[in-house]
Amino acid sequence: MIPRDQAVEAGTITRKWGFEGEVLLKSAEEFAHLKKLPESVFVEIQGRLVPFLVLSARRQGAGAFVVLLADSAPPVLERLLQATVWLLRKDLAAAKKAAYTAEDPEGYEVVDKTHGTIGTVKEVWSREEQPLLVVTSHGKEILIPMDPGIIRRTDHKKRRIHIEAPEGLIDMYLNP
Numbered sequence: 001m002i003p004r005d006q007a008v009e010a011g012t013i014t015r016k017w018g019f020e021g022e023v024l025l026k027s028a029e030e031f032a033h034l035k036k037l038p039e040s041v042f043v044e045i046q047g048r049l050v051p052f053l054v055l056s057a058r059r060q061g062a063g064a065f066v067v068l069l070a071d072s073a074p075p076v077l078e079r080l081l082q083a084t085v086w087l088l089r090k091d092l093a094a095a096k097k098a099a100y101t102a103e104d105p106e107g108y109e110v111v112d113k114t115h116g117t118i119g120t121v122k123e124v125w126s127r128e129e130q131p132l133l134v135v136t137s138h139g140k141e142i143l144i145p146m147d148p149g150i151i152r153r154t155d156h157k158k159r160r161i162h163i164e165a166p167e168g169l170i171d172m173y174l175n176p
Helices: 074-080 089-101 168-173
Strands: 007-017 020-027 039-046 049-059 066-068 084-088 111-112 116-126 132-137 138-145 149-155 158-164
Touching: 007 039, 007 066, 007 074, 039 066, 039 074, 049 116, 084 089, 116 138, 138 168
Parallel strands: 111 158
Antiparallel strands: 007 020, 007 084, 020 066, 039 049, 039 084, 049 066, 111 116, 116 132, 132 138, 149 158
16 A cells, blocks of 8 residues: 555546546646656545556546546446545656646647648647547637648647648538
8 A cells, every 4th residue: 555645636536438448537626737647546445545557548628537447347437436546746746747848739720731721739639549639720620630641740939730631631620
């Protein structure tokens, strides 16, 4: 068991998410800026901090993560609902450092080779199989895979991402 003075309260598991055994972790306000979770977290069960491996975690809007924990069979998931999640202080320090040093494309302008400026990056969906840029354009959302075959270059000074979207991708969202 980990001593509480080596951990910090990071949020609460608020509900099940989807059908794959994932849960929604609502981050405590001071951790809303984190871009990713450490490889393991501790869940408070009956007053004890129980370690769980994080198999996958992705941001879900501001201040929340969708998390798949190891050993999260349905009976275990039921016990985790409304449970407090804790992070080791040393893991939190590394995660905070990564949040401040990583280039965050939110707010960057997206320019397509064919269509020109198409919108602004609203957020990044960090999906294990394929991260996606969520771009807002004329009140609509466009999902652009973060693939080297699509993203040609990023100009951090001008906060601009240049892409070459596959034929029909942009039109599919803007002209359904």
